[in-house]
Amino acid sequence: MEYSMIPEIGHFALILALGVSIIQGVLPLIGAQQGRREWLVLARPATQISFVLLAISFAILAWCFYVNDFSVLYVAEHSNSQLPTVYRLGAVWGGHEGSLLLWIFLLTGWAFAVAQLSKTLDEFMVARVLGVLGLVATGLLLFVLATSNPFERLLPAAQDGRSLNPLLQDPGLVFHPPMLYMGYVGFSVAFAFAIASLLSGKLDAAWARWSRPWTTTAWIFLTLGIALGSWWAYYELGWGGWWFWDPVENASFMPWLIGTALLHSLAVTEKRGGFKNWTVLLAIIAFSMSLLGTFLVRSGVLTSVHAFATDPRRGIFILILLSLVVGSSLFLYALRAPKSTLGGAFSLMSRETLILLGNVFLVVAAGSVLLGTLYPLLIDALNLGKISVGPPYFNAVFVPIMVPVLFLLAIGPWANWKSTNLNALLKRLWLAAVVAVVAAILIPRMMGEFTILTALGFLLSFWIIASGVLQIIRQFKVGKPTRSFIGMQLGHIGIAVFVIGVTMVGAYQEEKDVRMAPGDTVSVGGYQIRLVEVRPAQGPNYQATRGTFELGRHGKTEEVLYPEKRNYDSSTMPMTEAAIDAGLTRDIYVSLGEPLEGNAWAVRVYYKPFVDWIWGGCLLMALGGLFAVMDKRYRLRLKK
Amino acid sequence: MKPRHKRALMIVGALATLAIAAVLILNALNSNIALYVTPSEVAAGKAPKGQTFRIGGMVKDGSLKRDELVVHFIITDLVKEIPVSYKGILPDLFKEGKGAVVQGKLDPDGQFVASEVLAKHDENYMPPEAKHALEQAQKNGAK
Numbered sequence: 001m002e003y004s005m006i007p008e009i010g011h012f013a014l015i016l017a018l019g020v021s022i023i024q025g026v027l028p029l030i031g032a033q034q035g036r037r038e039w040l041v042l043a044r045p046a047t048q049i050s051f052v053l054l055a056i057s058f059a060i061l062a063w064c065f066y067v068n069d070f071s072v073l074y075v076a077e078h079s080n081s082q083l084p085t086v087y088r089l090g091a092v093w094g095g096h097e098g099s100l101l102l103w104i105f106l107l108t109g110w111a112f113a114v115a116q117l118s119k120t121l122d123e124f125m126v127a128r129v130l131g132v133l134g135l136v137a138t139g140l141l142l143f144v145l146a147t148s149n150p151f152e153r154l155l156p157a158a159q160d161g162r163s164l165n166p167l168l169q170d171p172g173l174v175f176h177p178p179m180l181y182m183g184y185v186g187f188s189v190a191f192a193f194a195i196a197s198l199l200s201g202k203l204d205a206a207w208a209r210w211s212r213p214w215t216t217t218a219w220i221f222l223t224l225g226i227a228l229g230s231w232w233a234y235y236e237l238g239w240g241g242w243w244f245w246d247p248v249e250n251a252s253f254m255p256w257l258i259g260t261a262l263l264h265s266l267a268v269t270e271k272r273g274g275f276k277n278w279t280v281l282l283a284i285i286a287f288s289m290s291l292l293g294t295f296l297v298r299s300g301v302l303t304s305v306h307a308f309a310t311d312p313r314r315g316i317f318i319l320i321l322l323s324l325v326v327g328s329s330l331f332l333y334a335l336r337a338p339k340s341t342l343g344g345a346f347s348l349m350s351r352e353t354l355i356l357l358g359n360v361f362l363v364v365a366a367g368s369v370l371l372g373t374l375y376p377l378l379i380d381a382l383n384l385g386k387i388s389v390g391p392p393y394f395n396a397v398f399v400p401i402m403v404p405v406l407f408l409l410a411i412g413p414w415a416n417w418k419s420t421n422l423n424a425l426l427k428r429l430w431l432a433a434v435v436a437v438v439a440a441i442l443i444p445r446m447m448g449e450f451t452i453l454t455a456l457g458f459l460l461s462f463w464i465i466a467s468g469v470l471q472i473i474r475q476f477k478v479g480k481p482t483r484s485f486i487g488m489q490l491g492h493i494g495i496a497v498f499v500i501g502v503t504m505v506g507a508y509q510e511e512k513d514v515r516m517a518p519g520d521t522v523s524v525g526g527y528q529i530r531l532v533e534v535r536p537a538q539g540p541n542y543q544a545t546r547g548t549f550e551l552g553r554h555g556k557t558e559e560v561l562y563p564e565k566r567n568y569d570s571s572t573m574p575m576t577e578a579a580i581d582a583g584l585t586r587d588i589y590v591s592l593g594e595p596l597e598g599n600a601w602a603v604r605v606y607y608k609p610f611v612d613w614i615w616g617g618c619l620l621m622a623l624g625g626l627f628a629v630m631d632k633r634y635r636l637r638l639k640k
Numbered sequence: 641m642k643p644r645h646k647r648a649l650m651i652v653g654a655l656a657t658l659a660i661a662a663v664l665i666l667n668a669l670n671s672n673i674a675l676y677v678t679p680s681e682v683a684a685g686k687a688p689k690g691q692t693f694r695i696g697g698m699v700k701d702g703s704l705k706r707d708e709l710v711v712h713f714i715i716t717d718l719v720k721e722i723p724v725s726y727k728g729i730l731p732d733l734f735k736e737g738k739g740a741v742v743q744g745k746l747d748p749d750g751q752f753v754a755s756e757v758l759a760k761h762d763e764n765y766m767p768p769e770a771k772h773a774l775e776q777a778q779k780n781g782a783k
Binding site: 070150200206212348353357360361364367368371372375385386388389393394396400401512513515573575576591593595596597602604 | 650651653657658661664665669671672673674675676688694696706707708727728730731732743771772774776
């Protein structure tokens with residue numbers, strides 16, 4: 001049997017990329033410190049070459065999946081010849097090695113984008129930013145080559161692969177990890193800008209203006225990635241929930257919280273030259289959180305949906321990498337940060353103060369999530385026993401911390417920089433307050449039960465929406481609003497839409513596990529669901545048992561739902577495929593449990609009011625970010 | 641207001657926020673931690689009384705019985721066995737002879753009433769807590 005040499009080319013490209021990254025990470029940084037131009041100018045070409053090498057390597061791994069090259073261990077473990085082509089490509093990042101390769105590929109992609117779009121930026125700054133990114137890439141490439149080589153051969157080759165976990169055979173998998181990683185990795189750019197500014201001692205408004213669109217772009221991807229993951233868990237895992245405070249969800253949520261704080265802090269640094277130290281620190285923390293997330297997910301220290309069976313060396317390697325990055329950047333911060341000043345003075349009632357308060361709450365929230373996530377690990381490491389910290393902890397801590405953030409969020413955009421008049425503020429906001437109070441009283445009464453928590457949810461979300469709408473109206477009277485302004489309003493209204501969804505689902509959802517035989521009817525949320533029949537069905541690479549349910553209201557059938565229980569040919573694990581009738585004001589969710597005696601089935605039926613608003617809100621936030629990035633002031637600079 | 645006062649006020653504000661957060665966190669941690677206990681520890685009466693906790697172990701072969709929506713099974717570390725009851729639909733990966741983690745409380749008869757059953761999302765993956773229980777039992781058994 002002959003084996004193709006192509007995987008070796010992929011491996012070789014990775015080794016070359018390591019060499020190039022070392023050059024990219026070392027020479028430009030030294031060149032910038034010592035003023036050696038000939039070393040400095042290496043940054044761009046080195047970045048471009050390492051991107052091309054990673055692209056080749058990644059394409060080759062994808063090719064191996066495409067042609068079913070089972071002489072590559074990673075392919076044999078995560079794919080088989082029966083797997084549909086689109087999932088074979090998704091499987092490239094369906095396991096540990098491939099997902100790390102994706103991580104590095106995206107990292108070099110971001111670095112490449114910085115290299116291409118920074119023609120007007122100071123040469124020294126570019127060299128330093130690309131140099132820092134090169135160092136990060138070096139660390140990760142070492143990690144992949146030493147412990148997680150995706151091109152490792154399996155000789156003799158396997159007859160067929162072991163297949164991808166059936167859970168992952170879903171369009172969600174094709175998009176969720178790349179989106180999330182784009183966000184995670186994107187914070188490396190903000191981090192690199194922060195480190196570069198510390199190295200140069202130039203922490204000015206221009207630096208913030210450069211760093212801002214990059215940070216916002218990463219934040220958009222992270223927002224979409226988290227939302228996709230949440231949506232995927234909702235319809236694919238068959239649990240019907242949208243957030244579980246799973247440690248891995250937390251791992252992606254912490255960088256998001258810090259990233260959100262960073263976005264706002266950067267605004268102050270850009271507009272007012274303030275909060276410089278704080279902004280730099282946030283940039284360092286945001287990327288550290290991304291690395292920590294990678295460590296938590298990939299090291300296998302956590303019990304989670306995302307944990308792969310692992311090799312302890314990997315965990316230790318990432319831990320060392322993490323401590324190096326965090327340690328050295330905090331050390332640099334301690335050395336350099338005090339030299340920069342606080343920036344323009346501002347009074348207690350000003351936009352700066354409001355943003356600062358919001359920032360503090362966001363960071364505290366991230367800290368509380370971090371504590372809940374790491375606490376079990378800490379207790380275990382100290383040999384004090386094994387514990388788990390469940391969703392009640394996170395709800396009890398996180399929700400109260402977020403209440404003031406949501407309250408301030410509606411006021412912030414009205415306040416002026418430097419100083420603002422409290423009376424003028426109240427005069428503009430009274431109408432929003434009235435709308436919010438009316439909504440908080442009326443909506444719970446319309447939906448059913450009134451509780452303080454639901455009233456609070458509607459109070460805050462309508463407070464934000466009403467304030468946003470009032471401000472948009474005012475802005476249009478004055479003149480055409482900037483894209484930044486539209487972006488901010490969309491982002492804030494997105495949060496409100498999200499809060500409405502969360503409040504509605506939390507308070508008014510109905511979940512029923514029932515026994516149903518053909519002909520039986522169950523009702524939820526004013527709908528009747530009738531089981532018509534359960535019969536076998538055949539899929540491309542699985543056998544299924546398919547239920548037919550009629551969904552109706554007032555005696556009329558509106559929709560027919562087909563939930564399935566699947567058995568994939570290559571796996572012994574059954575898969576529940578829920579059927580969802582989605583709508584603007586509610587989802588109806590039906591899934592098959594197990595067969596019971598007498599031709600009956602255990603059936604799970606959910607009524608989820610306004611659940612799609614949760615992801616709709618995230619989409620609005622991402623759209624807001626997009627508007628902010630497209631603001632003219634960034635584009636003009638790029639054109640010059 | 642003088643800058644010095646302003647800064648002092650801000651520091652006080654930040655500290656107050658942190659203090660409130662700390663109180664919330666400690667309070668929540670105290671009441672929302674579920675301890676992992678092995679079947680042998682439960683049998684030895686070491687399980688927390690009247691509190692929610694988790695048991696990790698294997699689902700005993702042939703122990704799974706259905707009574708309409710209520711399922712009964714035995715979770716074991718191969719030394720001691722604990723009967724478990726659970727009302728609802730089991731996760732896809734729940735199987736006899738495989739690892740599982742259950743969360744709930746002991747009732748007076750020594751039966752564990754589970755409010756949650758966790759099985760992990762890879763057929764070749766053993767929850768570390770289940771593995772831990774088996775290893776502990778083996779170690780103690782060998783002594």
